[in-house]
Structures are given as C-alpha cells and as structure tokens.
Amino acid sequence: MMRRKSFGAVMIAAIAFASFAIPVLASDQELATGERLAAVLRAGRSVISNHQSLINDESIAEKNLPGQRVVDEALELYAQREGKSLEPENLSDLDKQLFEAQIAAMREIVDENQDLIDAEGIGFKGFIPAIFARLVNERFAEKVGNLAQTKVTAPVDIVRNRKATPDEWERNVLESKFQTSAWERGKPYFDEVEKNGKPAFRMLIPEYYSASCLTCHGQPKGEVDVTGYPKEGGAEGDLAGAISITLFR
Template sequence: MRRRLPWMLACLLAGGALPVIPATSGFEQPEHSSIPFQTVLELEQAARLLAVLLDSGRAVINDNQIVLEESQGKGLTPEAFERQLMDMFRGRAGIDLHELDGAALAPRTKRLLRALVETSRQVIADLRQELHPQATQFRGFIPAAFGARVSARFTDHTGVRLKQTSLAPRNPANRPDAYERGALEAFADSAYPRETVISEMAAKSASFRLMFPLYATRHCLDCHGEPKGVVDRMGYPREGLVLGQNAGAISVLLPVKP
C-alpha cells in the first residue's frame, strides 16, 4: 500500500518555492521505508530543481536557435548562456543561483545545482571550441543535443542520473525503462494535469526517482511537428507533434546517499 503527499506540503516544509509548477503532483513512498521524512522532502526538492534547471538550459538553447544558426554555433558565449540560464531558472523556480548560500535548501541540493550550472556552461564552451573555423554547414545545436551532453557529464561527475526520454526516442540511449514508460504513458494522456511531476522513493535501490514532463515548443515543431513522417533537417522522420503536446520527460534518479 502506498501513500501520496502533495508537493505543496513538501515545499512548505522544505522552505522552498516553485511557483511555476502546480502543487498537485504526487509522491509515492513505501509504507515501511526507514528513510527520514525530511530527507525524502529534500530529495524531491533536489530532483525537481535539477530537472527545472536542465530544462531551463534547454529553453535557453531553444531561444537562441537563430543566433546559433546564423553564427555557425558560435554566437552564444558561455557567459551569455550562464546569464540567461540563471534568469530563466530564477523566473521558474524562484531561486537566485547567485545567492545560493542564503537559500533555504539542503547543502547537497546547493552543491548539485552549482555542479549542473558549471557542467552546462562547459558544454557551451566546448561546443564553441570543437566547431571547425572553416565549417560552411551547421546542422544546429538543438535543446535535445544540449540536454544529452549535459546529462551524460553531470551523471559521470556526480552519480546523479539525468536523462531525456520519451516513448519513441530518436536516440536509443534514451529508451525508457519500465518506471519511465509508465510515467510517460501518463503524461501522454491529454487529461493528465499539465506540468505535474511523478516521483517515487525506490527503497530497494535506495534512490529517489522523478519524472518531469516536457512539452513541444514552436522551435521543437521545426523538427518534430507536421507533416508526420517527413524527414527533418537533422535526418529523422517528423513525429507530428503539435504545439504544447507532451514531448517526453526529464528523468532524475537521485541516490539517497551522496
């Protein structure tokens, strides 16, 4: 038997605030879990904030597509990216990453957020370095490519797994596992509450799992929209998505012990 905990209660007890996300999400925890309740709240807050921060980085890349394309990928500096990332995250999560020392967050959460910012910035710096100066064709650095690079590095450096996934991923490495598939099927239902996460304490693996839904933007539709089946500029058949439709999720697996 499982019990459900509204995210609003989690936010209040943990002292955090996530105004952009509705307070209707559920948390599932095994009834006989020996993990302290406060630890569970801190894990959910950390997982949710990491997902919001990664998606904020994806949004910055999304907003700069024209700049990236016109400059052959070099028009977005690491400094400009980081500034936009912090502004985006502050607007969505209500947390100023410049003032993390004074934020009402667990020390581990602060450490992970700083690590994700640095990893994201380094991915942009490396992109600029690896582009050949004589290149005449730039296929684009899309949000999914950014997210994949950042997630892989962040997982290697911290042991916290971030992953972009969907029911029909283009990258085989992003195939959903059983837990992710169940959440994705729920997100795909048009009746599912928008921007509501699904989370669970996995006692057997001593980890916390969270699925953060993603939605198709106008830039997403350039490659993933109509007409379905027609090859896009990246060489893949379009999925036929429409604006605002669920387009997958960010999966977070956070070990209980650092």
C-alpha cells in the first residue's frame, strides 16, 4: 500500500508540475489578431511618414490630408504588404470590434490635428509617426482597453517618451530575447501572463531601424535632432523597439 500511495503521490505531483510549467499556448486566432493590430498600426504610421514633406510644407494651408484619407492609404498599404486586403466581414465579432476601434482611432487623431497639419507659415509640425502611433494607441485603449491594448515601446536606454517606457514584462523580453545575438531577427515573442490583474495573451514584435529612421535616431550620437531629442547613434538594422499587443482573456 505504501508503495502504491507513494507512486500515486509522485504522479499527482508530476501532473501538477507539468500543468504549472507548460503555459497555455496562444491560439492561432490570438496570434492572427496580434499580428493584424501591429500591421495596421505600422501601415498607418508609414502613411504619416510618407506625408511628412506635405505636413511640414509651410507654404500650403490646405493639405487635403483628412483622417479618412490616411485610413484609406493605410489599408491599401496593409494589403500591399500582406498580399491581401483586410475584409472586416471575414473577421470574428471581437476582431471586427478591435479593427473598427483601431481605424476609428486613426481617423479621429488625424482629424483632431487638422489645424496643426494645415498651419501655414510653420515648417516642422511635430506630427511625426511616433507621435501619431502613441496617440492612436491611447485612443484605441479608450475605446476597447478592457479587451485589448497596443503600445510602441523600446529598450530603456533609448526610449524617448516616458509613456512608452517598457513595463517589467516588456523590458524582460527586450533584454533577454530581442537584444541577444541568439534571437532570430524579426521573430515575435508571446506568452500568457497577468496584466492589470487579468489573464492576458501578450505579444511583443521587434522593430529595427530603417535608413529613413536614422535622420532622427542615427549618428552622431547625442546631436539634437529636429524633434529636440538627442540622437541615439543607431545604425540601419539595429533594434529600435517593439510593438506590444495585449489581448485580455
């Protein structure tokens, strides 16, 4: 009897340990949702980047860059990059809600900044991709923050805005995964952890400096760029930050 009892106790302990040690795997749906939210945000940010010369043209008062135009161009760019258009009718009810909230956030942020965008006699407006993305993410959280959150963050030594400072989970992933030579370039990291006291699927997608980023983030390190921040001294291909996605379960 003692031997049977010991064996049973060992089996129970082993099962309990296995249950604790093996996290719940993300569903294909969660991965697809996270990747789509990041891709749409990137597309919107790229549209703002592509229109910087127009936005900062002090000789033009009417830029003809309303929120709907930015949204339309972002979805077109998304389709080019992904090889397929984004059809809301093919999304689940939850994904459609998140998509509509993200698109509405983009449209609203651009429309609310029309006076700045159209300001005549002012060159650099400060309405840059990073600011646009942060404002969109904040508006997205206002709309559906109990369901999902998006954020652009970066390693603590190069993050510029305190609102973008990585939380403990993001910092750990950046430092122990993305900043190591062993990590596969571009590979996202995901896990199931608690956030704000709620179980959540969390995903971090690395981003790297492109040539266009180096105007503000390149050499010489420490030189003040057009936005008023010291340059990070980065090089093309260096880790620039990450898009953080949270889907509450």
